[in-house]
Amino acid sequence: MALPNPGQTSDAGGMGYLISLPRKVVTIYTPIAVFLIVLLFPFYWMTITAFKPNEELLSHVGNPFWVHAPTLAHFKKLLFDTAYPEWLWNTVLVSVVATFVSLVCSVLAAYAIERLRFKGSRGIGMAIFLAYLVPPSILFIPLAAMIYKLHLFDTRLALILTYPTFLIPFCTWLLMGYFKTIPFELEECALIDGASRLQILTKIILPLAVPGMISAGIFSFTLSWNEFIYALTFVSSSEVKTVPVGVITELIEGDVYHWGALMAGALLGSLPVAVLYSFFVEYYVSGMTGAVKE
Numbered sequence: 001m002a003l004p005n006p007g008q009t010s011d012a013g014g015m016g017y018l019i020s021l022p023r024k025v026v027t028i029y030t031p032i033a034v035f036l037i038v039l040l041f042p043f044y045w046m047t048i049t050a051f052k053p054n055e056e057l058l059s060h061v062g063n064p065f066w067v068h069a070p071t072l073a074h075f076k077k078l079l080f081d082t083a084y085p086e087w088l089w090n091t092v093l094v095s096v097v098a099t100f101v102s103l104v105c106s107v108l109a110a111y112a113i114e115r116l117r118f119k120g121s122r123g124i125g126m127a128i129f130l131a132y133l134v135p136p137s138i139l140f141i142p143l144a145a146m147i148y149k150l151h152l153f154d155t156r157l158a159l160i161l162t163y164p165t166f167l168i169p170f171c172t173w174l175l176m177g178y179f180k181t182i183p184f185e186l187e188e189c190a191l192i193d194g195a196s197r198l199q200i201l202t203k204i205i206l207p208l209a210v211p212g213m214i215s216a217g218i219f220s221f222t223l224s225w226n227e228f229i230y231a232l233t234f235v236s237s238s239e240v241k242t243v244p245v246g247v248i249t250e251l252i253e254g255d256v257y258h259w260g261a262l263m264a265g266a267l268l269g270s271l272p273v274a275v276l277y278s279f280f281v282e283y284y285v286s287g288m289t290g291a292v293k294e
Contacts (some may be wrong), residue, residue, distance in 0.1 A: 178212030
């Protein structure tokens with residue numbers, strides 16, 4: 001008679017702990033429920049505030065966690081009484097172009113560092129990642145001087161050129177980790193067949209690294225979309241502002257906070273990112289896993 005494997009017995013006992021419903025409630029369902037409530041409550045509060053009339057916002061009567069008389073007045077004020085459509089267009093344009101530029105630079109840098117393996121490549125890769133750790137609150141000071149000297153102040157190009165300074169380092173590190181998971185044998189076979197490095201990159205490496213590139217793209221787009229310090233420093237005209245800066249600077253007049261319009265602007269501004277994540281969440285997780293497994 002075969003003796004039971006101690007490892008299998010312990011594994012079965014560990015999984016058997018979660019069979020009963022009370023234990024599942026305590027160890028799985030309750031922590032997940034608490035996590036979801038803490039995570040989603042700010043979005044819920046933002047949504048109900050965007051639809052509350054001013055009377056309910058300023059009143060202490062009734063349930064503050066529900067909307068009794070929904071209204072679209074705040075959205076009307078946001079879309080027709082402010083330059084919000086222009087802010088949204090500026091945000092989309094700057095985010096898309098900055099993400100594209102960052103991805104191109106990151107792909108070339110990550111491929112050179114990880115696949116060519118020249119002398120000092122490891123140190124350069126570490127230096128690029130350490131550059132990501134420098135806070136933007138320090139970088140924007142020298143960048144502001146360069147923007148003024150290049151006569152790019154108060155233009156979208158100022159943001160497009162400065163955003164890659166914090167996007168490229170992290171994307172390069174992420175793609176380095178993903179490129180490391182691609183077998184070198186594929187590249188060696190292509191070199192034997194006479195393929196150039198550019199052909200290997202475009203026809204072999206990039207198709208296999210699509211999840212990693214999508215992950216880096218989502219990361220870059222999200223940071224560009226939500227960036228505040230550079231957009232506040234380098235842009236002053238209302239028609240050139242992005243959503244994070246425009247909502248804060250145009251909907252707060254002294255000590256008067258237009259909370260309904262503020263929450264409406266935040267809600268509309270968060271929807272594109274949420275939709276983007278919903279479509280590519282599997283690729284995003286796959287890309288991040290490939291980057292950190294080494």
